Amino acid sequence: MMLPRLLASGFCAGYAPVAPGTAGSLAGLLVGALLLGFGHLPVAVAVLAVSAAGLWAITALDEGHADPGWIVIDEIAGQMIPLLALSHVSVVGLGLAFVAFRFFDITKLGPIGWVDGRHDVRGVMGDDWLAGIAAAILLLLVRLVWPL
Template sequence: MNTAELIASAGGAGYAPKAPGTFGSLVGLLIGTILLQLGHGPLITGIIVASVIGLWAVWAVGGQNDPGWIVIDEVAGQMITMLALPRISALGLLLAFGLFRLFDIWKPGPVGLADRRHDALGVMADDWVAGLIGLICLTVLVRLLPGGWL
């Protein structure tokens, strides 16, 4: 496995025999949790780094049609949704994970539109958009739920 494949597969998580996207999202949840403990700034930095090296890696492996083993896009998208969390909690992490996976799999509106691009940008963009929609929904939940729940 070369460097681009290692990055694109999120350290090999993309080679999981079943549900590689879910495993990629779990990698994003783990990295995002570590970064969020340090604050939202480090989480934003992590999103930028995952996105930039992800774009390069997807381009380098020729992943224009988003093969299942490429999951660096899920890592970045999952961390985007986590930006809504005011702090780390089991419920918050579960909601962030569930919302991102919902929009990544369902691909409503702009997520599906981004998914139809057949290039490295399209591979990454559908997960960025799914992450943004998850971020919006989770932000609403954070504001609606009583203080301390998330």
């Protein structure tokens, strides 16, 4: 398997027989949770690194005009973004981050849907960045009444 395809598929998470986007999100949650144990900076660096790798891989594959289900590097990067809103690793916090991200990624509300409709590499990655940011904002609002 060529490197761009391996990266874009999230090291084959995107080839899950059912719900590859969810499999990619779970991979992002696992990696992000492990990194969050060392602080927020490693998570932020991982988001940037995975995003850069995703932009490169999708461009190299010339798949930016569409968003095939097996490309999940965008979900991996996007899922790590709401983890930046957590104060520490907890089962409840990770669960809420996962559910919030998947909600915004699937429903594509507002600007998330607009970016997804671009049908280019920035659209493939960008909708998940926005879904991650929306989930992070939601988690920060939840933290105002309930510590996560």
